Amino acid sequence: MILGILSDTHGFWHPALPEAFTGVDLILHAGDVGSLEVLHNLETLAPVHAVYGNIDGPELRQRLPADLWLTVEGVRIWMTHIGGRPGRWAPRIAARLRQQRPDVFICGHSHILRIERVSALNGMLYVNPGAAGREGVHRVKTCVRLHLKEGRPRQAEVIHLDEIPAASTP
Numbered sequence: 211m212i213l214g215i216l217s218d219t220h221g222f223w224h225p226a227l228p229e230a231f232t233g234v235d236l237i238l239h240a241g242d243v244g245s246l247e248v249l250h251n252l253e254t255l256a257p258v259h260a261v262y263g264n265i266d267g268p269e270l271r272q273r274l275p276a277d278l279w280l281t282v283e284g285v286r287i288w289m290t291h292i293g294g295r296p297g298r299w300a301p302r303i304a305a306r307l308r309q310q311r312p313d314v315f316i317c318g319h320s321h322i323l324r325i326e327r328v329s330a331l332n333g334m335l336y337v338n339p340g341a342a343g344r345e346g347v348h349r350v351k352t353c354v355r356l357h358l359k360e361g362r363p364r365q366a367e368v369i370h371l372d373e374i375p376a377a378s379t380p
Contacts, residue, residue, distance in 0.1 A: 211235045211283045214256065216353040217291070217318025218341035220265060221245040226374035227342070230353055231255045236282060240318035240339065241291025243270055263291035263318060279312070284361030286312045293317025296328045296336055307331060314356070314363050321348040325366045335363045342371060 214234035216227075221244025231237060237256045241263025243249060249270075252258045262274040278289045293315065294300040299307065307315070314335045315328075323340030327333050340352035351371040357364045 211358045213238055213282065213356040213358065214353065215240065215316060215337060215339045215356055216342040217339050218242040218263070218321055218343050218346060218348075219244055219248045220341075220343035220345040221248060222343040222345070223248055223251050224342050224351055224371045226371040227252070227353070228255060229374045230355070230369045230371060234355060238287070238289055238316060240289050240316050242266060242318060242343070243274070244343065246270065246273075259289070261289055261291055283358045285314060285358050285363060287314045287316060288312040289316040291317060292319045293338075295320070295322075295324060295338065296326060296330070307334075321346040323350075323352045323354075323368060325354065325368070335366075337366065 212234045214231040214237040217240035220242055234256050237252050237258045239260035241261045242265045243260055259278055260274050261278050262271045280287050292300050293303045311331050311334055316337045321341035324338045326336050328336050339354040341348045342351050342353050353369045355367040
């Protein structure tokens with residue numbers, strides 16, 4: 211199974227997303243979606259699960275949770291928008307990770323791409339896919355394809371969206 215992971219679109223539909231997510235089985239959006247249109251466009255590519263972020267208004271907050279726990283192919287995933295990073299977790303995240311550790315923790319907010327195994331949490335995979343939108347401090351628009359196999363996250367591919375020839379918008 212392949213997961214397409216992105217965050218911080220801020221209402222921007224990157225025209226390379228259809229190519230980047232070709233063949234993904236499920237799309238996970240880690241918040242700051244920015245518009246329902248982005249979600250609708252993603253849903254034309256694969257089923258979508260998303261959480262709301264700090265810039266998302268009432269319409270998205272009514273539709274999306276702040277935290278999402280799901281199990282995919284035996285892999286336990288926790289996704290939220292503001293999570294911090296290994297060694298500098300957001301306070302509510304640190305406490306929860308001590309109580310209930312997922313196999314994969316996904317967050318956004320920082321616009322900084324980071325993927326790492328957290329040895330202090332039994333090898334939990336931390337994924338911040340960076341930002342796929344135009345707003346923010348990032349210079350490179352990114353997303354991630356995460357391959358799951360035999361109940362484990364096996365390979366994470368970083369996709370630089372501006373390097374993919376644009377496809378037609380759905």
